[in-house]
Amino acid sequence: MGRSRKYLVIVSLILLLLLVVSIVFFHYRAYLLLSMIMIAAIMIPFFARFEWRDVGGREVVLLAMLAAIAAVGRVPFAGLPSIQPTSFIIIMAGLVFGAESGFIVGAVAAIVSNFFLGQGPWTPWQMYAWGMMGMTAGLLRNTAFMKTLWGKCTFGFVWGYIFGWFMNTWVIVGNIEALSWKYVAGIFASSIYFDLAHALSNVFFIIVFGVSWIKILQRIQRKYGLLYEQSG
Amino acid sequence: MGNGIQAIHPFVMFFYYMCLGFFAMFFNHPIFLLAGCLALIAVNLSHDGGQAMKQWAPLMVTMTALIIVINPLINSRGMHVWFDFFGKQVTFEAMLYGVVTAMSLLMILLLFVSLNSVLNGNKLLYIFARILPRTAFLIMMSIRFVPLLKRRLTEIQDVQRLKGMTMTQGTLSERAKSGMSMLQVLLSWSLEEAVETADSMKARGYGSGTRRPYIPYRMTKSDRRWLSYLLVAFVMCGTGGFMGYGKIVIYPELGLLHLSSLDWFVFACGMAVALFPLFVEGREQLKWNYSI
Incomplete structure (x- = not known):
């Protein structure tokens, strides 16, 4: 299992790096198109493993x-x-069922909720951000840091911000020629309130409901012997 | 929903949307993008008389207006200064860039409005079931669970209200707590149910062979003809695009907006792709009205 975990981390990091490098160095105008292709490419290995x-x-x-x-x-x-509990539920799924399941739950939750709220160019970005949230929760679940309540709260808080920043980048990439510090700062400033609300609600849910949700999920896992194989 | 475009094979439609998405993000000549937006508006009108478009209109209009207004104000790259705005130089280039970006985004949004109404969940999953069968199955099942879970949630809410747990009263943290408690009930209820569902699926033979789609879409002769038509037009248009037609240089200094005859050729190919649903509908209309 150690190998597949390393594989997941390495592939996702390399492709993310590729995304950034290509946007910075390629003298190519269709940034939005390029970023969409990259996001799709980043997610392919995860879905392929699931298949x-x-x-x-x-x-x-x-x-x-x-x-x-x-x-x-x-x-x-x-x-x-x-205030929405989607991120909390995805983090819980990652913590109990592991990195790969966490990714699948996050990415599928994004597609499914967008089937009802409307698909758009933001769908792949949301899939990736929520998928990564679940995946990192699964990857870090056996560390001493994540075993403590404080560790989980910090994790939830930080991801509240990372998620918002990642969703900001799609707006920036769509309009990259306008790139200037003022523009980036403006976009990030406009989302501060939402990101804070997201981060704080994650922390709140983890403090109040974290223990009981983990217990419920672990009970199902133990009772039916499900999704154990990645818990290495 | 029985109009012509709904009868076209999902693969053909998917290819059409991929082509258009590529155009929207690839070309940056304002005339190309404007024509693309207009074509998509016409396509949306042909679907349902613009019903779906109306719902999205506020978002599309604000987004377009914001980009067009904000870009020249925060960005003063470019050579042709238009006027001074509180000490900030508003350039023609930045203005045009805002317009181009806004139209490209508008075109993508219009494309998704059309996609949501033509490629419904069933067709979209039919396409992906070929590439990622298990993932498509998972998504399809998850979508099916949403209405079920909503029903269960109302039931839980009704019961919990009798116990005095509501989402409408109390402090923010109390309300959030009661909302999450309901979700927790939903979680333990539904997870047990999920295992039961899986067992009954297994009893009826899930996993004993490859899955086939519920509605078998068949590639007919006319589907194949339309697909090859789209393919030819797209390849010509794409080649032209890679050779630099249909694109303009905006920064650092605005290039020529003039369209050469080859530009017009690429433009015509692009329009031949973009207007494809209208051709399909028009052909149906002609057949209906004038065939003997």
Whole structure:
């Protein structure tokens, strides 16, 4: 299992680096097109692994259910703007079921919720950001840092910001010739409130509900012996 | 929903949207982009009389206007200074760049509006089931769970309201807590259910062979003809684009906006692709009205 984990990290880092390098150095005008292709290329290895791995029917249904819950989680919170539990649910899935499952739950939750809210050029970016959130949660779950409550809270807080910044980059890449510090700062400043709300709601949910959610997911995992193979 | 474009094979439509997305992000000549936007508006009108477009209109208009207004104000690259705006030079180049970016984004948004109404979930997943069968299956199942989970959530909300747990009263943290408690009930309920669903799927033979789509779309002769038509037009247009036609230099100094005859040729090929749904609909209309 160690090998596949290294493979995941290396491939995703290399491709992300490629994305940045190509945008900075290529004298090529179609940045948005290029970035879309790159994002798709980054995600291909993850989905390919999911296709080739030996996954049973129960596991597929469980992952689909988790992704659907993450997408539906927005519904009861419709009255509380900018608080949504999707990220929390994805982080929990990653923590209990591992990096690969975390990625699948995050990426599928993004597609599914966009089927109801409308697909757009932002879909691949959201898929990648949420997928990575679940994946990093799975990768770090056995470290001493993530075992503590403080570690989990920090993780949730930081990801609240990374997610917002990553979604900002798609706006910037779409308009890259206008790149100037003022422009970038303006875009990031306009999202500060939303990112903060996202980060704080992650922390809040992890403090109040983290333990019980992990218990519920682990109970299912132990009871039916599901998605154990990646817990190496 | 029985109009002509719905009957076209999903692969052909998917190829059409890929081509258009490529054009929107690849070409940057304002006339090309304007024509592309107009063509897509016409295509959307032919789908449902512009119903879906109306819903998206506020977002599209604000986004376009914001980019066009903001770009020249924060960016003063370019040679042709137009006027001074509170000590900031507003250049013609920055203005034009804003217009080009806005139109390119508008074209992509219009494309997705059309895509959402033509390639519905079933067709989209039919396409991806060939490449990533298990992922497509997972997504399809997840989409099916959403209405089910919404129903369960209302049920949970009804029960919890009797216990005094609501989302409408109390402080923010209380409301967030009660919302999450409901999700927690939903989670433990649905995870058990998921395992049961999986077992019943297995009993009926899931995983015993390759999956076939629920609706078998067949590639007909006319689908193949349309596909080759699109392919030819796209290749000609793409080659022209890579040779530099249909594109202009904006920064550091604006190049020529003039279109040569080869530019017009590339333009015609692009329009031949963009207007493809209208040709399909028009052919249907002709057949309906004038065939004996």
